[in-house]
Amino acid sequence: MSDKRWELLQYPAEKDPNRWRAKIKADESELSSVLDKLSVNKSRPFLVEDGKYEFGFYIYMAGSEEIKAVREALEKKFGEGIFVEPKQEEKLSEELEGLAAGIDKATNSQPSKAPAAPAPEPAPAAQPKSDYGFEDLELNPRYTFKDFIIGPNNRFTAAAAQAVADNPGKIYNPFFIYSGVGLGKTHMMHAVGHYVRKKNPNLRILYVTTEKFMGEVIDSIRKGSLQQMREHYRKVDLLLVDDIQFLVESESTQEEFFHTFNILHQNGKQIIVTSDRPPKQLTTLEDRLRSRFEWGLIADIKSPNLETRVAILKQKGELDHLTLNDNILLYIASKLKSNIRELEGFLKRINAYASLTHQEVNLDLVKVLMSDLLPPEEMAEPVPASLKTELPPPPISFPQEQPKPIQPAQPAPEKTAAPAAEAAPAPSLAHAIPIAEEPPVQASAPASAVPPVTVHKPEPVKEAPQIKIPVFQPPKPQPDAQDANLKPIEVVFFYPETKEAELSKVKEHFKEVIKKHKLKFKLVSVFEQSFSLTEKVNYAQFPELCKNIKISIAVVLGPPPESNIESEEFANLLATIMDDEKLSLQLIPWAELNKDYRYLNLSLDITLLKNTSPDI
Structure with a gap:
């Protein structure tokens, strides 16, 4: 295997389950000659520090044709290398599985090949580094039962989680929690882990995301350490698996998780799983695994109501040292309804905005920020009645009586021209058509009407420039x-x-x-x-x-x-x-x-x- 100059393995990511990773033992010129010929979506090369290879690169959204092209290019340049297809991973998994005879039927079997880590279990005060080279994930210290706000949307699930924490492995096993994004399922899972660890520090607790589990399976197959990985997972007392819906992309990891699930469940170890949908809707998951999720208790978390959202905002504000009055909290809760993460994010933005601009956080500022974050149609929705302010009714005006008293009494000698008062408001436009409306008025006062005609002609010309009053002063x-x-x-x-x-x-x-x-x-x-x-x-x-x-x-x-x-x-x-x-x-x-x-x-x-x- 040391003669192999390249390897090509599937390396899934959360947003790209079809990502692959290639590693090459070559100089820069050889690497460039290969990359120049590949017409696939790939990353720029990076240095590899494992002692076997010099460079690596990722292939994104890779289908079978793209991987075939990459493999052929590597074989043509460097000869035979290491290539493991997803189906071959499953076969290799089964071969290594045979080394531990009857592992999915035994209730307390220890593989004969690896006696290095038998029965004695360490007491992990903190999450340890695993014995096969992977770093275990830490529980979030802020995700505890104390910091979890209980409302009508999650009361049943919270009670079930507390019961599981009090009696791990004895009731509701497995405990399957599902909800939409940002509603608290991960928080509740971590809360069980914290509670169990505090109650019994000697129990082994392992929290893992599905993406991390998939990556460990693939890397363990490549490194030949799959058996050590199995031992690491199958000797835990509480297994917390987050976002199991991502497991649907890989058959080999489903197979590995299936056997791990069986061993832990048969040994009375507690399993908690979260997902964004109930087991029946995980349609691409194997039936045998999906049915096992239904053995225990399935509980969901719905979107919080208005009162619960206000309570969540108040608590999160206290944790972030942000004090907001009840009107502001109620306004935010009435606008942001989808999930808790959205509420937390908006509080952080308020805090960041206020600290950066040195402005006081009041309702007006919150409304401005909200108007920029939400589409206009959502801003137009009515807010709770407690936030509505009653405005005084607008003053009543009587437009019919205002045009009549135009004070025509001042020019006493021209009372006969009172009907012409309506033409007086438009003297500045009189130069356009002045003679069309003047003759009827001149008929009743022939002698006095002639002078105004000669006076009106120059005056509009002098006043005309006043129409250009809007002065443009660019403040650029x-x-x-x-x-x-x-x-x-x-x-x-x-x-x-x-x-x-x-x-x-x-x-x-x-x-x-x-x-x-x-x-x-x-x-x-x-x-x-x-x-x-x-x-x-x-x-x-x-x-x-x-x-x-x-x-x-x-x-x-x-x-x-x-x-x-x-x-x-x-x-x-x-x-x-x-x-x-x-x-x-x-x-x-x-x-x-x-x-x-x-x-x-x-x-x-x-x-x-x-x-x-x-x-x-």
Whole structure:
């Protein structure tokens, strides 16, 4: 195996389950010759420090044809290498499974091949580093029962979680929690873990996301340490698995999780699983695994009602040292209804905005921020009656009586011309058609009517220039002077080809939002690059250009609806690529091109990024 100069393995990410990773033992010229021939979505090469290979790169959204092309290119250049197909992973898993005879039937079997870690169990005061090289995840210290707000939407699930924490492995096993995004299922899972650890510190507690579990299975197969991984998972007392819905993408990891589930359940160990949907709706999950999730208790968490949202806001505000009065809390809770994460995010934005602009947090400020974050149609929704203020009725006017008393009594000798008072309000326009309306009036006063005609002709000409009163005084020099005092933040703008006009709109929106909210920076465009709207977008150009010119923030305008590019796939794939390269992606979906709240969100994100990363 030491003679192999390359390896190609599936390496899924949360937003790209079809990501692969290639590692190569070669010099830079050999690497470039291979990469130049590959027409797949790939990352820029990175250094590998494992002693076996020099360089690596990712292949994104890879189908069978793309992987076949990469494999053929590597074999042609470097000869035979290490390649494990997803189906081969399952076969290898079964072969290694045979080494532990009857592992899915035994209730307390220890594999004969690995006696290095038998019965004695350590007492982990903190989450340890696993014995096969992977770092275990920590429980979030803020996710406890004490900090969990109970309302009608989650009362049953909270009571069941408390019962499981009091008697792990004895009732409700497995405990399956499902809900939409940001409603507290992960919080409740961590709360059980904290409670069990405090009650019995000697129990082994393991929290893992499904994405991490999948990555460990694949890496363990590659390294030949699958048996050690099994032992690590199957000797825990409480297994917490988050977002099990992501397991549907891989058959080999489903197989591995199935056997782990069986061993733990037969040994009376507690299993808690979270998902964004109930087991019956995990249609691509194997039936045998889905049915096991239904052995225990299935509980859901619904969206919180108004009172619960207010209580959550009050508690989160106290934790963040942000004091808001009840009217503000009620207003926020009445507008943001979807999930708790949205409430937390808005509180953080209020706090960041107030600290950056040194403004007092009041209801008016909250309304301004809310109007930028929510679409206009949602802002138009009625707020609770307790927030409505009664305005005095408007004064009643009587327009019919006002035109009559025009005070025509002052010019006493011209009482006969009283009917002509209606023509008096338009003397400045009399030079246009003065003679058409004057003759009827002159018939009743022939002698006195002639002088006014000669007087009216010059006067309108003299007063005509007064129509040009609107004096235009552009206040543009002042913003320029203010811009000089703002801290410049360099960014790269990417936009769809032929959409230069929309790019100009993007930059104008940023300027307006930054000025309106008195933020202390300005965006400086270092480079502007268009991207093709063909079905095969060159995603590698985004991080490549940023790296070459040493800019870490990319502002990207998403593809328009008339293109053949799926906007969600574009966003997920680009986010994965930029994250791999440690670059900040600020994406503007085409549908939100004219939405001020999107630009405020991105501006505040850039502000926080600037404050936490001084090198930007």
